[in-house]
Amino acid sequence: MLDVRSLKTHVFSSRGVVRAVDGVNLAIGVEETLGLVGETGSGKSMTALSIMRMIPYPGRIVEGKILLEGEDLLTKTQAQMTNIRGSKISMIFQDPMTSLNPVFKAGYQVSEAISTHQQLATSESWKRAVEMLNLVRIPDAPTRAHDYPHQLSGGMRQRTMIAMALSCRPKLLIADEPTTALDVTVQAQILELMRELRRRAGTSILLITHNLGVVAEICDRVAVMYAGKIVESADVKTIFRKHKHPYTKGLLGALPKIGSYKENLESILGSVPDMINPPSGCRFHPRCPHAKETCSLTEPRLVELEQEHMVACHFVRD
Numbered sequence: 375m376l377d378v379r380s381l382k383t384h385v386f387s388s389r390g391v392v393r394a395v396d397g398v399n400l401a402i403g404v405e406e407t408l409g410l411v412g413e414t415g416s417g418k419s420m421t422a423l424s425i426m427r428m429i430p431y432p433g434r435i436v437e438g439k440i441l442l443e444g445e446d447l448l449t450k451t452q453a454q455m456t457n458i459r460g461s462k463i464s465m466i467f468q469d470p471m472t473s474l475n476p477v478f479k480a481g482y483q484v485s486e487a488i489s490t491h492q493q494l495a496t497s498e499s500w501k502r503a504v505e506m507l508n509l510v511r512i513p514d515a516p517t518r519a520h521d522y523p524h525q526l527s528g529g530m531r532q533r534t535m536i537a538m539a540l541s542c543r544p545k546l547l548i549a550d551e552p553t554t555a556l557d558v559t560v561q562a563q564i565l566e567l568m569r570e571l572r573r574r575a576g577t578s579i580l581l582i583t584h585n586l587g588v589v590a591e592i593c594d595r596v597a598v599m600y601a602g603k604i605v606e607s608a609d610v611k612t613i614f615r616k617h618k619h620p621y622t623k624g625l626l627g628a629l630p631k632i633g634s635y636k637e638n639l640e641s642i643l644g645s646v647p648d649m650i651n652p653p654s655g656c657r658f659h660p661r662c663p664h665a666k667e668t669c670s671l672t673e674p675r676l677v678e679l680e681q682e683h684m685v686a687c688h689f690v691r692d
Contacts, residue, residue, distance in 0.1 A: 375578040376402040376546055381438035383424045390650040394420040394433065396602035399676070402546065405572060407579040409593035411586065411625065415646040417602040418582045422548045426465055427455050442546065461491045464539035465548040471531060474523040480534045481507065481519025484541055491542045506537040510567060529560035536567065543575050550582045565592050586629055590614060598622050601647055601657040604676060608683040618685045620662045656688065664689055
């Protein structure tokens, strides 16, 4: 469904060039959910915006290919991309309160997406919008469709965003932190909703998150991102049980475990590097407990250890 090859997205700031996405390779199959995980600042959201071709100024895609069903999105005009967004590829943004327009009713915002891409009459678009709000389990959808975003709860706003994104049955849905700031009960409902809609519509999903619990719940495969690069990718069971990269190990080690007691939670020392002047060699080496001289001198290649298990590390460890 989606094949991203050697994608590089740079932001040209007054301080220098920020290499936000620096040679990313991703692939998502039909009806597959890929989780893209990593710390804040690792380049996950910029990767999503690159796929949508919605990079804010002064950012720019400088290299690579983004193939959606074999067609390179980087060769499309802005008018062509306007038609592709919503109909073939849709995105759920992080904060529905700022993503929804506060001066338009929820139903209108869903119906606008439908009328834009399917050229339906206003009355028919509104009817379809109410059906979509009902599909995402908003109670009393015909009434709620007349509410403004501030009149909806956080969960309802997120469901409205999902209704907008899926209103034209896109082939690919990009969900950027879809459960952020929601309580755990609503999180579980949103995840179950996404699973059900994937089954019904056959949609492929790129799920961007730093919540590994969400990844375990819904994803088929996982790609771990650090400092603008993919450092490990595999199916979800392999990532949790047979991960190899020290960064992946650090992320999983920071998870609290039910039934175990520790005075302090584990953490990864340091922070994500400045992408204007990233570390030489392996970008994780300043924070890696296993780093050696080679790590600071030579950048590791992403190599296949086992079938579809890719790791970028000079010294693969159990």
